[in-house]
Amino acid sequence: MTAYEFNSCSNTLQFEILKQAGVCLVTSRSGCRHSYLFSIDNFYVEVVQDPGVGGFTLRSFDDVDQLDPYLSNIDISSMLKP
Template sequence: MTLHHFKALAQDKQRRALLQRGAFVADRTTDAFCVYLFQIDKFYVEIFFIRESDEIVWIKSFECVDELEPYLTNINISSLLN
């Protein structure tokens, strides 16, 4: 699946594609949201949930690795360094 194909899907089909093809990578929280990061093939998808209700309010997909920066401090790579 390509990023372009994923973005063209309706939100319910995007969620289904994540369940079928996505690999969970990391999560993070903000004051208002819980954000889950997935990888599908060569792109990434963030799902934004409202913290109080677990309601999905936004699905963001991207290829640029610069957008992974908010997750980098939370990824433990110590086992890779040994």
């Protein structure tokens, strides 16, 4: 599956795909807003839950430069231990 194919699916199907194939890489919280970054095949999906807006927003991308805001929050310490 590609990011383009994912984007063409309904929100319901997108959430089902995330549930079945997504790997959660990092979660973050800012006030009431929660963000989740998932990896699926060769692309990423950002899910933002904002109660002020009322619901979830999804954004998929395959450009690794868009990962920059998340990189400092990814814990790789378990990979560094012998």
